[in-house]
Amino acid sequence: MGVSLYYTARRATPLTDAELTAVGQVVDTYNANAPFSLEEEGLYLYDRLESGTVLDGSTKLPTADDRAVPSLVHWLAGITALRSAVPDAHWTFTLDDYEIDWDDHTGYHLPGLAD
Template sequence: MSVSLYYTARRAAPLSDAELTAVGQVVDTCNANAPFSLEEEGLYLYDQLEPGTVLDGSTKLPAADDRAVSSLVHWLAAVTALRSTVPDADWAFTLDDYEIEWDDHTGYHLPGLDD
């Protein structure tokens, strides 16, 4: 059974060149530092965007139980970093259908994962 993260940022103004560069750096860095090989999916941003959407993507989590938690912690931090590059957008972030809440102090996290 596959579980995925989905992340979307919406706003009226398109991404600036500086924002595009920053997003690209986050994607490259987070994918390169993934806890497991990128035979598994990393941050994947869609090319086709709906009007008003400036960033849209997904990440499939590994099915192996021994990889799931560390991967989830890594990708939560990665999407937190993405959000920091486009802070003035309206963000949606879900684990399949479960909404992941934003916290101004810790970013995206799920209780109990860091234990």
């Protein structure tokens, strides 16, 4: 049984070419620099989007305890970078059913995780 991150950005206007390029760069960079090989799922963006959704994806976290925290820290930074690439959307971001709050100073994080 695994735990996954789910992220969605919604707005009325589609992504611009510049935003699509920035999103692609974030995905490529964070997947290439994952703390462990991508035996686990990296940043994965869905092809089929509901109306009003401009970005929708998920990332499955590793089940091994020694990999879970470093991976979670890495992917939280990756989703923060995605949100920065598409800042004027309404974002939802969850760790399974637990909503992760946005902080204007630190982005997405979980208290005490990076300690």
